[in-house]
Amino acid sequence: MSCVWELTYDDFVTSCECFRESYPEWTFQESKGQKYLSWTGVKQDAGDWAKYECHIAYSEAYRVPLLYLLKQSLSGEVAGLEEVLREPDANRRRTELGDCVTQVEHHLLLRPFYLVHPCKTGLLMGQLAAAINPHNYILAWLSTLAHLVRIPLPAFHPIEPIG
Numbered sequence: 683m684s685c686v687w688e689l690t691y692d693d694f695v696t697s698c699e700c701f702r703e704s705y706p707e708w709t710f711q712e713s714k715g716q717k718y719l720s721w722t723g724v725k726q727d728a729g730d731w732a733k734y735e736c737h738i739a740y741s742e743a744y745r746v747p748l749l750y751l752l753k754q755s756l757s758g759e760v761a762g763l764e765e766v767l768r769e770p771d772a773n774r775r776r777t778e779l780g781d782c783v784t785q786v787e788h789h790l791l792l793r794p795f796y797l798v799h800p801c802k803t804g805l806l807m808g809q810l811a812a813a814i815n816p817h818n819y820i821l822a823w824l825s826t827l828a829h830l831v832r833i834p835l836p837a838f839h840p841i842e843p844i845g
Contacts, residue, residue, distance in 0.1 A: 685808035686804040686807075687804055687807040687808040688746060689740070689745055689747070689819060691716075693819070694819075695717055696817060697819040697821075698710070698717070698719050698738065698820055700818065701719070701820040701824075705721075707723075708738075709721075713790040713791060717740075718737050719737065720736070720737050721736045721737075722734065722735045731755075731756050732753050732754065733753070733754045733755075734751065734753055735754075736749065736751045737749075737750040737751075737788065737795070738750075738824070739790055741800050744800040744803065745804065746800045746803040746804050746807070747823055747824075748789075748798075749798040749824070749827055750795040750796070750797050751796050751797075752794075752795045753766050763784075763785065782798060782802075783797070783798055784796065784797060784799060785797075803823065806826060807819065807822070810822055
């Protein structure tokens with residue numbers, strides 16, 4: 683039997699607050715009465731500079747966090763999915779990700795972003811539930827996704843086990 687680990691909105695906010703203690707470069711934003719985390723960074727990518735914007739929001743339908751990401755040139759041109767996933771092993775990663783990264787309208791900001799679909803998040807996190815302090819949910823979840831989408835997130839600290 684599989685365990686599914688879902689969050690209430692209050693648990694999501696608490697886990698985000700704990701995450702921010704270690705990663706103050708992520709800031710709380712609010713839209714439509716919902717808090718979400720936001721991080722923006724600039725890095726050189728294939729010789730050109732690119733701006734990355736990432737948001738962690740709460741899905742009421744799935745009861746898990748959502749990862750929204752956007753990559754743009756410094757002139758504001760939004761990168762396509764092929765460019766977002768462009769890396770030496772992009773073909774392999776695209777196969778691994780299947781259709782779980784899609785362009786959608788951000789449910790709070792009503793602008794296009796890429797979204798890592800949350801359909802398997804509860805199941806994935808259920809596999810980690812026994813080993814992770816619930817306050818570290820966001821850190822554990824983001825640690826599993828950051829390498830898949832190849833966004834330049836800040837280095838992660840090790841997750842403290844329960845006990």
